[in-house]
Amino acid sequence: MSHSQPISREQIQETQSRRLRKLIPTVAESNRFWQSKWQAAGVDLAKADFSKLPLTTKAELVEDHEAHPPYGSNLTLDVGAYSRFCQTSGTTGQPLRWLDTPDSWQWMLGCWEQLFELAGLRADDRLAFPFSFGPFLGFWAAFEGAARLGRLCLPCGGMSSEARLRFIEENQATVVCCTPTYALRLAEVAADLAKQPGNSTASEMLKSVRLLIVAGEPGGSITSIRRKIEAGWGARVIDHWGMTEVGPLAAECVENPGGLHILETECIAEIIDSATEQPFDLNDKSATIRGELVITNLGRIGSPMIRYRTGDIVELDRQPCPCGRPLMRLKGGILGRVDDMLTIRGNNVFPTAVEAILREFPEVIEYQFEEVTRDSMPQLRIDVETTVGLSNSESEMKQFTLLAERIAAAIHDRLHFRPEIVAVPTLSLPRSELKSQRLRRRKGTGS
Ligand SMILES: [Zn+2]
Structure with a gap:
């Protein structure tokens, strides 16, 4: 790995403050979205600390895209400085178009390197990506992140489910990255194919796969769903969480199933009460902390998100994780959507x-x-x-x-x-x- 894992909470907080001290003035100087948002809220950046910055919602981003088509105004640099394009799937409304500079994109790949480390990726792993590689962010960054680590990456865009299964078998892929639903679907197709005379059995077809990294839906942390995927594939499931707007920022560690570690050196995670919009004190040991996840990403300088309401409901796990990492852990992964x-x-x-x-x-x-x-x-x-x-x-x-x-x-x-x-x-x-x-x-x- 190109970086070392933090060893204490103090180091994490120190890293966060250092990166925030760089991010805020950069954005205040040249990013129209944050300039006008903070101005409208009457924020005095000379005095305001982080917790005084206003929260940001998806609705604001949609409005900003409508006012400043086609990419919105959350651009720290001139459009010419951006090289990557992706857009949200628009499942909860208007799709958003998102641009990244080469630097921001490298940051995304760095996040994936850390997520792969959490997932226990090995030097000889071969990763298959049964994903369409269209304009959705999906597994683009995962693909390139794994390639940057030197792993063999197998693109399975533009293929039928059946062709993908054969591709996985022929190339002896060991890791598959897809949505939980699609992992179930592929297992279904494998079982159907196995019924045809002359075909391998489903378990032979999927034999090389030891790990599935799933994302895009909450299913990966739901015990019954992961059991079903694990049974269908005879492989381990690792849940991952990310969003187009903030990047890939959480994954389950291989040592402890059923929760998500947040990459806190790359972002600041808060949990707020959706109704009052007040952040919970994460050090308060007296109550269960369950609310909406709010994210500030610290390395995507070209189009950063600051105190972004993800709409995802999470619960803080206070138990130290057996893996020994001091990173925040969300119990049971994403529990649901505020709007669902x-x-x-x-x-x-x-x-x-x-x-x-x-x-x-x-x-x-x-x-x-x-x-x-x-x-x-x-x-x-x-x-x-x-x-x-x-x-x-x-x-x-x-x-x-x-x-x-x-x-x-x-x-x-x-x-x-x-x-x-x-x-x-x-x-x-x-x-x-x-x-x-x-x-x-x-x-x-x-x-
Ligand atoms: Zn852990």
Whole structure:
């Protein structure tokens, strides 16, 4: 690795302050977005400390893009100084176009090098990227970061799932980087291919893979989902977190599954109460700290984000991690999205919590949620594809009814409401190599 891991909290804080002392004046001098934002908020940079800087939202970025097309005004340098382009998938609204300078891009690759170190990447690993390599950031930086480390990187853009599986097998890839949903999909395809005469079994096809690095959706830290991926591939899952707006900034360490370490030498992470917008005191040992993750990245000088509300709900893990790294750890990874929260019969429900329960049923293949209104009350409808089948035979219908009853009871037990469960035909629900949108929102479904 080109850098050494910090060994204490003091070193992390010292690094953060040093980098912040460089970032803030640079941005104040030449970045129109931050200049006008801070001016409007009446911030006196000579006096204000970091905690007095205003929070930043996605809505502000969208507005800024509309006012300053096509790239917005968060550009510290002239447009001519930028060499990389990516855009958000626009799953939660208008896509944002994001530019990086060569320096900022190198910073992104450096983040990935550290994430790979957390994931336990080995010198002889070969990485396959079943990803489309279109304009989404996705695994572009992971690909180049691994290549910069000297690992063999296998691009699998523009291929069918079947071709990707053959490619992985032929090249004996040991690590696969994709979304959790797509990891499940590839395992499904491998199982289907194995049924054809003359083909290898699914486990032979996937045998070379020892590790999956998944990102783009919260699934990687949900125990039931990761178990399903690990069982399908016979390989270990490592969850990763990043966003187009802030870069790749967190991953699970190989020593301790089920949480995300934040790369705190590369960013400042805060957890705020979404309602009051006040940051929690992360040293307060008396209460559970659970709220929205706020990120300031410290090395993407060309288009930095300062106190950015990610919209992701996280919980601080106070237990020292067995890996010995002093980096902040988020218990259970990303727990849900602030904007995905549904209120069903007085309960605050995150789709990820429902997802975790659904994945405990091996009969469930894929699903989608929708908030519907029944007798003027909000209700959750879940469409499920199951292995039970959908012929109109009486025995299958009966099997499905029993399964739906068991699922509804499990959700009722743990989340305190009873959903409506509807059987849908096999392969009728979308699978994506990008973010899967399993929550369908219908505008104007008033009660
Ligand atoms: Zn750890």
